[in-house]
Amino acid sequence: MKVPVEMTINGRSYCGEVEPRQLLVHFIREEAGLTGTKVGCDTSQCGSCTVRLDGIGVKSCTALTVQADGSSITTIEGLSDGVELHPLQEAFWNKHGLQCGFCTPGMILAAAELLRTNPSPTRDEIRHGLEGNICRCTGYQNIVLAVEEAAGKMGGS
Amino acid sequence: MYASQTTYHRAGSVSEAVRLLSENEGAKILAGGHSLIPLMKLRLSSPEALVDIGRIESLKGITGKDGAVCIGALATHAEIASSDVVSERVPLLAEAAGKVGDPAVRNRGTIGGNVSHADPSSDLPTVLTALDASYCVTGPGGERTIAAADFATGLLETALGENEVLTCVCVPSEPSGSGSAYVKFSHPASRYAVLGAAAVLTADGGRCSSASVAIGGVEPMAARSASAEAALAGSDLSDGALDAAAAAVCGDFGDNVLEDIFASSEYRKAMGPVYVRRALCEARARMG
Ligand SMILES: Cc1cc2nc3c(=O)[nH]c(=O)nc-3n(C[C@H](O)[C@H](O)[C@H](O)COP(=O)(O)OP(=O)(O)OC[C@H]3O[C@@H](n4cnc5c(N)ncnc54)[C@H](O)[C@@H]3O)c2cc1C
Ligand code: FES
Ligand code: FES
Numbered sequence: 001m002k003v004p005v006e007m008t009i010n011g012r013s014y015c016g017e018v019e020p021r022q023l024l025v026h027f028i029r030e031e032a033g034l035t036g037t038k039v040g041c042d043t044s045q046c047g048s049c050t051v052r053l054d055g056i057g058v059k060s061c062t063a064l065t066v067q068a069d070g071s072s073i074t075t076i077e078g079l080s081d082g083v084e085l086h087p088l089q090e091a092f093w094n095k096h097g098l099q100c101g102f103c104t105p106g107m108i109l110a111a112a113e114l115l116r117t118n119p120s121p122t123r124d125e126i127r128h129g130l131e132g133n134i135c136r137c138t139g140y141q142n143i144v145l146a147v148e149e150a151a152g153k154m155g156g157s
Numbered sequence: 158m159y160a161s162q163t164t165y166h167r168a169g170s171v172s173e174a175v176r177l178l179s180e181n182e183g184a185k186i187l188a189g190g191h192s193l194i195p196l197m198k199l200r201l202s203s204p205e206a207l208v209d210i211g212r213i214e215s216l217k218g219i220t221g222k223d224g225a226v227c228i229g230a231l232a233t234h235a236e237i238a239s240s241d242v243v244s245e246r247v248p249l250l251a252e253a254a255g256k257v258g259d260p261a262v263r264n265r266g267t268i269g270g271n272v273s274h275a276d277p278s279s280d281l282p283t284v285l286t287a288l289d290a291s292y293c294v295t296g297p298g299g300e301r302t303i304a305a306a307d308f309a310t311g312l313l314e315t316a317l318g319e320n321e322v323l324t325c326v327c328v329p330s331e332p333s334g335s336g337s338a339y340v341k342f343s344h345p346a347s348r349y350a351v352l353g354a355a356a357v358l359t360a361d362g363g364r365c366s367s368a369s370v371a372i373g374g375v376e377p378m379a380a381r382s383a384s385a386e387a388a389l390a391g392s393d394l395s396d397g398a399l400d401a402a403a404a405a406v407c408g409d410f411g412d413n414v415l416e417d418i419f420a421s422s423e424y425r426k427a428m429g430p431v432y433v434r435r436a437l438c439e440a441r442a443r444m445g
Contacts, residue, residue, distance in 0.1 A: 001164050001165075003165050019162065020163050020164060020165035020207060021159060021160040021161065021162060021163055021197070023194075042158050042198065043195065043198075044191065044195055044262070044347075045346050045347050047259070047261065050261055056264045057260060057261050057264060058261050058264055058265050059261045059262070059265075062190060062191055062194050062195065062265065063190060063194070063265065064165075064187075064190065064194065064207075066165050066167075066209070067187070067190065067209065067211060110260070110261065113260055113261070113264075114260065117260075129260060131259040131260070131348060132258065132259025132260060132261050132262060132348075133259075134346075
């Protein structure tokens, strides 16, 4: 039995009828057509599906669409205003924090979650803050440098 | 991976949740979903109906009461780890909640779901057993309280009756002057504990006046180690006393030591005393 849902994604309203078993990441990618959010492991471990749900970083492969009914979601497509890059996006570019880019949307959303709770993290805190995100090509070092640079630009020291 | 088909029911109150559970055969409670959804994807669990309790306001929030902290079943690991009242009165719980999984897991997973899932390696049952916590549950027959030590009855099994909802976890404050610590051996990818040990130590005039030691991930449910606690009682808490207490935990392991692809039962038995010793040393350093 399908269930009606409505939610705001990146400021735009979406509604639909979904099966209760549908994962939030599938609603975002397939119904809203926002394919920046990735499915890497589908087992809650890699973080490539990370989005912001009502202001908080979550793994969208481990939430049901019906749980997010009425919520406001931000994905990588909505992090900046579409004109200027978000400081995290810019820093990942500057510091070469990506190679293939598959993990990047989730990595940036997880980094945004870290800076929400800790605006001036040490390198060690950045590493721990990104514990739930796996990158298979960059090797993390440049990702840590990118988050550090973005923190500085965003007002943390 | 797709879970089996199911129906969805959102409860607005605890009594409505109890009613929905009673009306829908094969229904399961859905809280943060961080244990249930992975199980459903693997089809290890295929509930015919989901009763979502995630929006019930009365299950949220953390409050200090006389000599205790009451934590609503929906409090997330992140909320518990960052709560001032939890850090002041039961720092052991704040420490363990802060070590669960990763930040996104801590943002969604709840204390009620964590203990109800009854995974033997979960972090919270181990510390809640060490802290003598108790769980308030509401069902068709009314309310009752279950001690943390009696709650898990086996691997992924609990004393929760059919159609009962865990509403609140009540944790007595750690004694003043005591020291506590939780140490875990994390799985490198998921950060889930392979095993974990918790200790609370109190001393009076240089002698241990009370000791609580619990270990999770070795047997089908987290348990206190009576032998380690007996070895510590009245001791001078010297290195030698901690060594003896840590060695004593092995005597409490039954025949049912867990084994999986991450760790054999021999390895768990060997690591049990190692992690208990680390917890005891850290707890001793934090006393005063
Ligand atoms: C990648 C990953 C890493 C993790 N790492 C750790 C870790 O290191 N340590 C750790 O301890 N845990 C870990 N977990 C598990 C996590 O803590 C879960 O969130 C928690 O175990 C379940 O809480 P939940 O609210 O998500 O429950 P749900 O998944 O919604 O429910 C779990 C079970 O409890 C029942 N239930 C839920 N709430 C209630 C209630 N109030 N009353 C009665 N029954 C209820 C449900 O029916 C279900 O059977 C990890 C999970 C993931 C996905
Ligand atoms: S796809 Fe969600 S954590 Fe990997
Ligand atoms: S850049 Fe390729 S996985 Fe991270």
